[in-house]
Amino acid sequence: MPPKKSQKLTPFNVYIRWRPLPEEPGATEIQKTQKPGDEGHLVSLSLPDASGSSTGRGARSWTSAPSFAKVFEADDNNRSVYDNVVSQTFPRIMAGKTCNFFAYGHTGSGKTHTIVGYDHEDPQQVGLCLSAAKELFQNIEGLNGSAEPDQKLAVGLRMYEVRKKSAFDLLNGHTECFVREGQDGKVHIRGETETLEGGKVRVKPILVVPCWSFEELRTVLEKGLDLRATGTSTVHDKSSRTHAVFELEIVNKALVEARDAVIERQAELVPHGKFATDVYLEENTKAYISNPDVRGGYMVNPDYTINQGRIDAAEAIKREYEERLELAEAKVQEIFATSQHPCLGGKFVFVDLAGSEYYDQKSSTSAAGSKQTAEEKQEGRQINSDLFALKEVIRARSSNQTRIPFRSSPLTMVLREHFLGSEDGFSAMILTVSPTADQYAATMNTVKYGNLVAMAGGS
Numbered sequence: 507m508p509p510k511k512s513q514k515l516t517p518f519n520v521y522i523r524w525r526p527l528p529e530e531p532g533a534t535e536i537q538k539t540q541k542p543g544d545e546g547h548l549v550s551l552s553l554p555d556a557s558g559s560s561t562g563r564g565a566r567s568w569t570s571a572p573s574f575a576k577v578f579e580a581d582d583n584n585r586s587v588y589d590n591v592v593s594q595t596f597p598r599i600m601a602g603k604t605c606n607f608f609a610y611g612h613t614g615s616g617k618t619h620t621i622v623g624y625d626h627e628d629p630q631q632v633g634l635c636l637s638a639a640k641e642l643f644q645n646i647e648g649l650n651g652s653a654e655p656d657q658k659l660a661v662g663l664r665m666y667e668v669r670k671k672s673a674f675d676l677l678n679g680h681t682e683c684f685v686r687e688g689q690d691g692k693v694h695i696r697g698e699t700e701t702l703e704g705g706k707v708r709v710k711p712i713l714v715v716p717c718w719s720f721e722e723l724r725t726v727l728e729k730g731l732d733l734r735a736t737g738t739s740t741v742h743d744k745s746s747r748t749h750a751v752f753e754l755e756i757v758n759k760a761l762v763e764a765r766d767a768v769i770e771r772q773a774e775l776v777p778h779g780k781f782a783t784d785v786y787l788e789e790n791t792k793a794y795i796s797n798p799d800v801r802g803g804y805m806v807n808p809d810y811t812i813n814q815g816r817i818d819a820a821e822a823i824k825r826e827y828e829e830r831l832e833l834a835e836a837k838v839q840e841i842f843a844t845s846q847h848p849c850l851g852g853k854f855v856f857v858d859l860a861g862s863e864y865y866d867q868k869s870s871t872s873a874a875g876s877k878q879t880a881e882e883k884q885e886g887r888q889i890n891s892d893l894f895a896l897k898e899v900i901r902a903r904s905s906n907q908t909r910i911p912f913r914s915s916p917l918t919m920v921l922r923e924h925f926l927g928s929e930d931g932f933s934a935m936i937l938t939v940s941p942t943a944d945q946y947a948a949t950m951n952t953v954k955y956g957n958l959v960a961m962a963g964g965s
């Protein structure tokens with residue numbers, strides 16, 4: 507069903523999705539109502555007291571601001587969520603923009619069901635990420651008809667989990683990668699340093715797997731998903747403690763090769779950069795000698811003259827390799843500038859955020875309770891600070907602040923390029939919530955966070 511005309515589309519929309527009541531004996535439902543308004547939908551939640559009274563002393567209730575773009579009920583399937591939330595963003599993707607979609611909710615509330623789905627055969631139940639991939643392939647197949655082989659479009663898939671301060675590459679054996687800001691001001695997610703022949707040093711970024719058909723992408727994605735679950739008996743507990751990121755980018759062979767060349771040129775530069783620094787330090791170490799009687803404790807060595815020629819020669823070689831890297835980077839830019847398809851680089855980013863049970867807006871401790879181990883508590887604090895940072899980034903962007911606090915957490919650092927790429931794009935958060943009475947606190951926690959995000963996002 508296409509979205510209704512009245513549905514608003516602001517730069518950051520927040521949706522609510524109720525999951526069905528689990529078929530457990532004795533499961534009771536909270537009372538919930540929603541009211542559409544000009545500014546958005548408001549929701550009211552209430553939990554009657556033990557006597558069943560909604561007004562008694564033990565009863566609880568809360569009403570949100572009119573901040574939600576739409577509320578999906580338990581009988582709305584994944585197709586309906588896709589049609590209303592994701593499909594409308596295709597013109598932006600096909601114009602080369604980035605659109606971000608976050609799912610946030612308590613463990614078991616339906617985040618993974620929404621983002622990837624558990625039934626990949628049923629078009630009504632397949633998750634948003636695979637539905638988007640399918641529609642992407644339908645769009646690019648038409649454009650590929652007469653294109654030159656290296657201009658043919660494909661979908662590049664990257665998927666990784668962010669846990670504490672690291673990212674784990676789901677398309678590369680769950681390799682641990684580090685999230686760092688480079689000298690170029692960009693955020694890089696790279697694995698361990700590999701030393702290659704000739705002293706070359708390579709740090710591989712998170713893998714992008716170019717897929718040339720929907721079936722290929724689905725197979726690659728499913729293999730990656732298997733890694734998410736490996737080695738844990740309590741998959742839900744574990745998956746709830748990570749943020750899983752799925753990126754689908756429109757690429758072509760020329761772009762993939764040009765980006766690989768940048769990695770290769772970076773690897774070549776490392777030993778020459780190191781050699782130039784070593785030569786400079788060596789010459790300067792010889793040129794000064796220790797003397798405790800002079801100010802600063804060092805004086806010029808009268809027996810040594812700095813070999814400036816040696817320093818300059820090492821610097822010249824380093825500069826040569828820097829220029830090779832600059833050329834490789836310029837090639838990537840040129841591919842975008844000369845592409846016959848403006849959709850090149852268009853990107854969907856789907857994020858299955860860590861469980862809302864970890865977020866406690868009032869304290870720096872986790873809301874998941876005292877049963878946690880010390881490690882889990884530490885993870886909980888990190889998740890809490892990630893989610894707080896995400897809200898602050900959304901707030902800063904929507905109020906056009908010049909300084910956006912991306913550096914506040916590893917999650918916002920990895921999302922930086924996507925947020926920056928989504929100028930003229932679109933971002934949305936889907937709050938997945940359970941109607942069961944014993945999940946009332948968790949549901950409230952999720953909806954309150956989403957309410958803050960919606961208000962911060964200006965929707």
Ligand SMILES: Nc1ncnc2c1ncn2[C@@H]1O[C@H](COP(=O)(O)OP(=O)(O)OP(=O)(O)O)[C@@H](O)[C@H]1O
Pocket residue numbers: 524525526580611612613614615616617618619620624741742743745746860861938
């Ligand atoms: N809207 C829904 N419709 C039908 N089934 C749902 C829905 N939401 C969740 N479920 C079912 O509930 C179960 C738990 O959902 P899911 O694994 O998506 O939760 P989650 O929020 O990702 O949990 P975790 O954070 O622990 O990974 C799954 O079996 C899923 O199919």
